[in-house]
Amino acid sequence: MKKILSTILALAMVLSLGAFALADDGAEITFWSMWNEGEPQANVIAEAAEAYEAETGVHVNIEWKGRDLNTLITAALEAKEDLDLFEDDFNRIGQVDAPYTYDLTEMAEAAGYADHSYPVFNDFSIKWAGYLNSIVEQPNVGGVFYDKDAFEAAGIEAEPATWEEFLDVCQKLSDAGIAPLAQDGAYTNFSFYYQLVRHLGEEGIAELRENGGWAESEGAVAAAQEIIDLVNAGYLAEGAPDEYPASQNKIGLGLAAMVVCADYVTAEVNANTGTEVNWGLFNYPAIDGGAAPTAAYMGANSLAIPAYSEHAQEAFDFAIFLTTGEWGQKLADDCHQIPADPTNECTSLPGAVETLLAADAPMTWCGELNTHPAWQTMKDMFTELFEGKYATGADFCAAMDALYE
Amino acid sequence: MKKNKTLIFLFMAPTVICLLLMYVYPVVRTVIMSFFHVESLTASTSDWTFNGLANYFKIMHNAGFITSMKNFLAIWIVGGVFTLALSLLMAVILTSGIRFQGFFRAAIYLPNIVSAVALATMWVQYIFNFDYGLLNQLVTFLGFDKVRWLSTDAKLWSMIAAFIYGSIGYYMLIYISGIEGIPTDLYEAATIDGATKSTQFFRITLPLLKGIVKTTITFWTINAATFYLWSKLFSPVQTEGSTIVPVVYLYDTVFGGKGVVERDAGAGAAVGVVLTLIIIVVYVITEKLLKSSDLEY
Structure with missing residues (x-):
């Protein structure tokens, strides 16, 4: 057996x-x-x-x-x-x-x-x-993502190309009762970095990262002041900078019109709010006399x-x-x-697709700044800038310089 | 019966070998690694370069590590005082014979059964939410302006509050088991002698819980030193200065972060060694300060 x-x-x-x-x-x-x-x-x-x-x-x-x-x-x-x-x-x-x-x-x-x-x-x-x-599977592009329907409701016909035009768009949205800009704390570093790049370019920021001197940099002071003015004008959505993804979700809920992020924000907002936002994208507005008017995150x-x-x-x-x-x-x-x-x-x-194909000055994610030893503190300070903690751009830059001491 | 040493050795061998391989080897390797420049965690030892104490100097002068240590201290001290005091209070109340104590025990312990991810998400996305969060609904109901509970200034304290909520039940159970081990005749005798409840607590309960208190302090120190998940969930996209803790700093140092490709496993190992030393120091100090009671009961 x-x-x-x-x-x-x-x-x-x-x-x-x-x-x-x-x-x-x-x-x-x-x-x-x-x-x-x-x-x-x-x-x-x-x-x-x-x-x-x-x-x-x-x-x-x-x-x-x-x-x-x-x-x-x-x-x-x-x-x-x-x-x-x-x-x-x-x-x-x-x-x-x-x-x-x-x-x-x-x-x-x-x-x-x-x-x-x-x-x-x-x-x-x-x-x-x-x-x-490597073979790209999921390309990303950064910029200002907006709800086309909100723009239409506010009577905005053209996408803003300069900072002045951007502020004008914000005012029109505000007048139409729509909060212009959603901003989550998780991306304040990205938003402010864009503003800095428009003034100094990535090379200029790398120089600041290495040697400090924020308070002596006209571009850095101006970039911070512009964000402070944006906040003081009331162009941020209520509660912003909010906890991710609460603020960006407001676009899907019809409570805000724009957000500075990369393109994955569109899928996130649609999925989180169960809506299909009529998304549009424009490059971050250029600053008159700035260093990198067309740079975009890739x-x-x-x-x-x-x-x-x-x-x-x-x-x-x-x-x-x-x-x-x-x-x-x-x-x-x-x-x-x-x-x-x-x-x-x-x-x-x-x-x-056209934006990516035409990219002539690709930006990295916060460039060299995120290798600074005090990067986590810097990020919190960028959020504080959007929270209205600094009276002037000069105050902010002085605080940044203090991190180098 | 004659001892068979070979047999004893054979029976012990699997456990000893497992302990050596899975515990002693990683610890020894981490300690040695902390004195070398090592880029990748799994790099061959032939790629290690002796670095002396440079890794330790590097982290001690790094603003991110210093911030993480400050946050750790806040979690350890503030969180520890509130968690251990509240859990002891709950334990005393729930062993005093109040009605529905079984229900209250279960209710207070409940957060420990719920996944920490779900718990932290509930706090971040609902309770602390600016627009419709529970706390702001309460605040507006009372006629005040909404509060930004997760602003850079408040985030650490909000995270600690949420963590305390999630931890009390666990420590409460430890204290309950300690209190229930104290003979009831001690309390009966004290009551006959006219001792009030508070006198009984300070003269009987607390002294006889010394050993338990030592244990909970050590447990809390380990919890605070290895604090990771809550920090990650309170800063979900990228590490933030307001919530960074040493283990998150270690993780980012070893593996890099969003847009950060620099890695330093040697410095990460140094962080691990520092945390271990902190736990050992706290344990030794606690042992010295809170000497075990000589009382037998």
């Missing part, structure tokens, strides 16, 4: 192994995703993976790691974990993960990727890593392949399959994001 049982078990084992061997006739790539299962992006990626497998026979094994992936990925790459594709901020991929990423240059050329991508992101990737090491979540991957071509093909053409369009439509492929249409934010 025992012998029969042993023979049956052995047979079952051999057959199982055989079945695995037969099933393993196609390649398999392992993809670590920064999304969580059930999120719009995850749904599209999962569908695209199935479609890719049906078309090529390559199975994409997706592991949903969530946002904490950015804390895991470098260690995983160092340990040569079994993965062929991963997602992260393109800035981190370009600077932190670069030593462990695959050079995509040849594959990109063969696939004609240049015609389906934004030069600004490719240029940054090459500048940081020395070669193209960022992206991108895909990269570990240098040690044995299925780099398959992983690259899937990245292109997901981000361009039909699936790139679906990703843009379902996730209310800017298409990663500029030949696709941006249905959620008309004009965003």
